[in-house]
Structure formats: structure tokens, C-alpha cells
Amino acid sequence: MSKLYKKWFFPFVLPAFAVFLIVVLIPFIIGIFYSFTGWRGSFFMGPNGRTTNPFEAFLGLKNYIAAFKQESFRSAFLFSVKFTVLAVIAVNVVALAQALLVNAIGKAVGIFRATFFLPNLLGGLSLGFIWLFIFNNIFTKVLFGKEGLIPIKFLTYMTDKDPNKLMFAILIMAVWQMSGYMMVIYTTGLANISDDYYEAASIDGANAFQKFFKITIPMLMPSFTIVFFLVLSRCFMLLDQNIALTNNAPQGYRMLAAQVLKVTNDTNGNYGIAQAEAVIFFLVVAAISITQTVILKGKEVEMQ
Amino acid sequence: MNNSVQTTGQKLGKVVMFIILLIMGLVTIFPIAFMFMNSFKSQAEIVDSPLALPKEITFKYISHAMTEIKLVPSILLTVLITVLAVGFIVILSSSAAWMMVRVKSKFAMFVLLLFTSSMLIPFQAVMYPLIAMFENVGLKNVPGLIIMYGGFGLAMSTFLYHGFMKSVPASLEEAAIIDGASVFQVYFKIVMPLVKPTTVTVIILNAMWVWNDYLLPFLVLGDSENKTLTLALYYAKMKDGPYSVPWDLMFPAVLITVIPVIILFLFLQKQIIKGMADGAVK
Numbered sequence: 001m002s003k004l005y006k007k008w009f010f011p012f013v014l015p016a017f018a019v020f021l022i023v024v025l026i027p028f029i030i031g032i033f034y035s036f037t038g039w040r041g042s043f044f045m046g047p048n049g050r051t052t053n054p055f056e057a058f059l060g061l062k063n064y065i066a067a068f069k070q071e072s073f074r075s076a077f078l079f080s081v082k083f084t085v086l087a088v089i090a091v092n093v094v095a096l097a098q099a100l101l102v103n104a105i106g107k108a109v110g111i112f113r114a115t116f117f118l119p120n121l122l123g124g125l126s127l128g129f130i131w132l133f134i135f136n137n138i139f140t141k142v143l144f145g146k147e148g149l150i151p152i153k154f155l156t157y158m159t160d161k162d163p164n165k166l167m168f169a170i171l172i173m174a175v176w177q178m179s180g181y182m183m184v185i186y187t188t189g190l191a192n193i194s195d196d197y198y199e200a201a202s203i204d205g206a207n208a209f210q211k212f213f214k215i216t217i218p219m220l221m222p223s224f225t226i227v228f229f230l231v232l233s234r235c236f237m238l239l240d241q242n243i244a245l246t247n248n249a250p251q252g253y254r255m256l257a258a259q260v261l262k263v264t265n266d267t268n269g270n271y272g273i274a275q276a277e278a279v280i281f282f283l284v285v286a287a288i289s290i291t292q293t294v295i296l297k298g299k300e301v302e303m304q
Numbered sequence: 305m306n307n308s309v310q311t312t313g314q315k316l317g318k319v320v321m322f323i324i325l326l327i328m329g330l331v332t333i334f335p336i337a338f339m340f341m342n343s344f345k346s347q348a349e350i351v352d353s354p355l356a357l358p359k360e361i362t363f364k365y366i367s368h369a370m371t372e373i374k375l376v377p378s379i380l381l382t383v384l385i386t387v388l389a390v391g392f393i394v395i396l397s398s399s400a401a402w403m404m405v406r407v408k409s410k411f412a413m414f415v416l417l418l419f420t421s422s423m424l425i426p427f428q429a430v431m432y433p434l435i436a437m438f439e440n441v442g443l444k445n446v447p448g449l450i451i452m453y454g455g456f457g458l459a460m461s462t463f464l465y466h467g468f469m470k471s472v473p474a475s476l477e478e479a480a481i482i483d484g485a486s487v488f489q490v491y492f493k494i495v496m497p498l499v500k501p502t503t504v505t506v507i508i509l510n511a512m513w514v515w516n517d518y519l520l521p522f523l524v525l526g527d528s529e530n531k532t533l534t535l536a537l538y539y540a541k542m543k544d545g546p547y548s549v550p551w552d553l554m555f556p557a558v559l560i561t562v563i564p565v566i567i568l569f570l571f572l573q574k575q576i577i578k579g580m581a582d583g584a585v586k
Binding site: 188 | 329355400418419422429436456458558577
């Protein structure tokens with residue numbers, strides 16, 4: 001190995017490492033520490049009053065207990081979990097249907113793929129405003145209102161009258177934005193299934209349903225795992241659509257990401273409790289990602 | 305399978321499937337087409353007949369939106385931030401990944417492990433201490449914002465470069481070094497051209513994220529004089545309250561925000577879809 005690499009190793013690696021330390025690692029560690037203190041942003045509120053020393057304002061688990069007692073946090077947590085479960089199912093079903101249909105007709109594949117993919121590239125906040133208009137005017141008046149095409153009360157005034165309706169509205173947007181991306185992953189998975197399997201099955205007299213459930217579905221499992229966790233973490237962390245569709249995510253109409261962002265306003269700048277909620281948020285997201293890695297690693301071993 | 309002899313049933317099935325796909329495609333396109341159409345209408349026209357075509361093709365509302373929420377400076381600022389942040393990420397991550405592949409020291413392994421595990425950290429977990437830290441040193445501004453994007457984009461990009469560079473043999477570089485090339489010549493003339501596919505992926509993934517991002521500019525810049533496009537949109541909507549949204553302003557403003565991405569997508573469709581899929585599968 002050339003000496004040149006050794007000589008230049010640190011000049012090339014250290015800038016990235018330093019930026020990483022300053023932007024990610026140090027704030028992360030400070031954040032965990034502050035979640036146990038009475039942090040108020042510019043000062044700390046300890047048991048003995050205002051202080052600038054975080055060690056004097058150490059509160060133990062008090063912020064965490066307060067977070068779990070807080071109505072807005074609990075409802076945001078439940079909202080996120082329920083929404084994520086629904087979104088994982090809905091996005092998967094639509095994406096798989098799109099992939100199978102495009103695969104089956106085998107024509108105009110590029111155009112359909114590009115069309116379904118497009119919404120994924122555009123910002124959740126800006127498109128959220130368009131959807132806000134669609135939900136409050138097209139849905140509420142033209143389509144599903146009392147004098148609309150098909151009166152369905154549940155599909156009117158979806159963004160500010162009932163958290164369950166809002167959940168459904170965000171779900172519609174999430175399916176619209178994400179399914180095309182997931183469809184691409186499924187299409188790649190479908191392309192990797194060799195025609196030999198289908199031909200062999202045909203010779204053995206298998207019908208279309210048998211082929212689908214005995215070949216297509218099992219062979220798509222690796223793609224399914226990727227899509228499952230991608231949608232899971234993206235939906236659990238969803239924020240922009242939530243902000244855009246509601247009037248700045250009031251209490252009860254929040255996902256967890258919006259809760260972490262807005263709780264400092266609700267509590268007059270209690271950053272300690274906000275940070276505790278952020279750490280809980282991190283723990284859930286990390287648990288999802290670690291489960292994914294473990295499952296994917298296990299799959300790789302099976303394939304060999 | 306013999307495709308030349310299709311039964312009527314199979315043909316009918318394909319027609320039905322095509323129609324289902326067509327409907328799905330139209331539903332997907334509808335909100336975008338709807339936004340486009342309503343960018344040429346007055347507030348009254350939008351609210352009273354949202355589905356009608358505009359009465360006349362006028363750029364009045366688009367140019368009104370451009371002056372009203374100062375879209376020109378916002379576009380310039382967003383372009384500046386995106387270009388600098390993505391450039392910063394590309395240089396930092398490619399140079400670090402290159403050396404980490406060539407020098408397999410314990411420290412290199414440690415950095416890679418640290419970067420990889422940091423992908424578990426959601427932005428929300430670090431945002432408050434990060435903003436407080438940057439505010440203390442006077443970096444709660446545009447330069448600070450670019451550094452923050454650099455830090456958050458690093459881990460994923462280094463990981464992608466590292467994965468690709470592992471399969472690039474060192475022999476070409478070593479030959480150049482023996483010929484007397486400097487480390488920078490090797491990096492710019494040999495390494496970077498070889499890893500171009502990864503660079504395209506890294507640029508696409510990060511540019512989409514920075515361009516569309518709302519939260520980081522909101523926390524760093526807030527309601528200041530300089531706003532990114534997304535931020536300008538946000539304040540235009542929030543200032544007018546929940547019940548009197550100025551739609552004749554919002555539709556053209558959203559149009560201006562998404563049109564660069566749509567045009568880029570039309571030209572670079574294959575690369576973008578491939579890049580995003582690669583980023584997901586890693």
C-alpha cells in the first residue's frame with residue numbers, strides 16, 4: 001500500500017469527522033443529558049431556581065414522567081402509531097398493485113412508473129397546501145358534501161374537525177406520495193424473478209393463483225422487507241404534511257414529530273420536556289431501524 | 305409462454321388492467337394538474353369553480369406571487385443553499401470514504417461504524433441542542449444552515465461512497481502515484497471520475513432533501529428577511545390565518561416551488577428513479 005494514503009488519511013477524513021461531531025454527535029449527547037435537566041433554552045430551572053449550570057438543574061427522570069403524563073404527548077404518540085400501522089398496509093397494497101399491474105401489461109411501463117413516482121419528489125409542505133384545498137373544497141363541497149356527487153360525511157372537513165378524519169387525510173396523502181417510490185422497489189424485485197420458475201410451474205399444471213402465491217409472493221419477500229421498513233420509518237417520522245394540512249398542528253392533531261416541535265410553545269419554553277420527548281422519539285425510530293437491520297441480515301444468510 | 309396466441313379473455317384482462325392503471329395515473333397526476341390550472345385564476349374563481357379551466361391565460365397571479373412573497377430572492381437563496389450544501393456533502397463524504405477504503409485502520413472502521421449508526425438518529429433528537437450551540441457561536445444563519453446540512457447528509461453519503469469504492473481497485477491510483485501524481489491529482493482525475501454513478505446518486509438524494517426541507521430552515525432562519533422557498537410558502541399561508549388562505553397566492557407559489565423539480569425529473573427521470581431506489585436499498 002502506498003505511503004501516500006497514510007500520509008493523507010487524516011487531512012481527508014478529519015474534515016468530515018469534525019463536521020459530523022459538531023452537527024450530529026455532540027448535540028445528540030448534549031440532548032440526552034439535557035433531557036434529564038430543567039433546560040429552558042437560555043438557562044436551566046433546577047430545584048433551587050434559575051441557574052446556568054445544567055448539573056445544578058438535574059431532575060432525573062422527571063421530564064420523562066411529565067412527558068408520559070402530558071395529554072398532547074400521549075395523543076401524538078397514539079396518533080403516530082395508529083397512522084403508521086394504517087400507512088404501512090395501505091402504501092404496500094397500492095404499491096404492490098401498481099407494480100403487478102404494470103408488470104402484467106408490460107406496455108408504457110416507463111410512463112406509468114414516472115407518473116407514480118413524481119409526487120415523491122415534491123415537498124410535503126408545498127403539496128400539503130394543495131391537498132388542504134382539495135380536502136376542504138373539492139372533497140367537502142364538490143365530491144362528498146351534502147350537495148356533492150356522493151355524500152359521504154366522513155370525507156368532508158377532514159383537516160380540522162376530528163383527529164380520525166385528519167389521520168385519514170394524511171393517509172391519503174402518504175399513499176399518494178409514497179406508493180410510486182415503493183412500486184419502483186417492487187418492480188425491481190419482480191424483474192429479478194426468473195421466468196424459469198413460471199415455466200416450470202406451468203409444465204406442472206399450476207394455475208395463475210398458485211403461481212402468484214407460491215412463486216411471486218415468496219420471491220418478493222426481500223423487496224417487501226425493504227418497503228415495509230422504509231414506509232414504517234418514513235411514516236412514523238412524518239411532519240411536513242401534518243403541519244400543512246392542519247393549522248400548524250394544534251394539540252390532538254399532531255404526529256409525534258410535530259409534538260416534539262410544538263411542545264416548547266405549549267409549555268412556555270420547557271426545552272427539558274421537549275428533549276425528553278425527542279429522546280423517546282429517537283428510541284422508537286432506532287428500535288424500528290435495528291429490527292430492520294437484524295431481519296435483513298438474517299435474510300442474506302438464508303439466501304446464501 | 306406463447307404471447308402470439310392470446311385468448312380473448314387474456315386480451316380483455318389486459319384492457320381492464322390498463323384501464324385501472326390509467327385511472328390510478330390520472331388520480332396521481334390530478335393534484336399537480338389542479339395546482340397548475342389554478343395558478344392562472346383569481347381567488348374568487350378558485351373558490352367558486354375550482355375544477356373549471358381558467359377563463360383566460362394570464363401570468364398576473366404568478367407574477368403577483370413572485371413580488372408578494374419575494375419569490376425571486378427566495379429562489380436564489382434556495383438554489384445557493386442547495387448547491388453549496390450538496391457540494392459540501394459530496395466533497396466531504398467522497399474524500400473521507402476514499403481514504404477509509406484505502407487505509408483500513410481501526411480509526412477508519414470506527415468512523416464508518418459511527419457514521420452508520422448515526423443514521424438511526426432522527427433530526428428531532430438533536431435539533432434543540434444543535435440550534436442552541438450554533439446560536440451561541442453566531443451561526444444561526446445561512447452559513448450555519450449549510451454546515452448543518454453538511455453534517456446531516458454526511459453519514460448516508462459516506463456510506464454510499466464507501467460501498468462503491470470498495471469495488472474499485474487501487475492499482476490505477478498507485479500507478480499514477482508512482483508516476484509522481486499528487487494526492488489531489490489522484491483524487492480529482494482518477495477517483496472522482498470513477499465514482500461518478502455514486503456522485504449522481506448522492507447529489508440527487510441530498511438535493512431533493514435540501515430543496516424541499518421545511519424544518520431546518522424554519523428552526524434556523526425562521527421569520528427572518530431571508531427565506532427559502534418552502535419557508536416563504538409556510539409564512540405566506542400562516543400569516544393569513546386558517547380561514548382566509550390567499551389561494552391565488554398559494555397556488556402560483558407552490559407551482560414555482562415544484563416546477564424546477566418537475567423539469568429536472570423530465571430530463572433525468574431514469575437517473576433520479578435509480579438513484580432514489582439505490583439510496584433506499586443501500
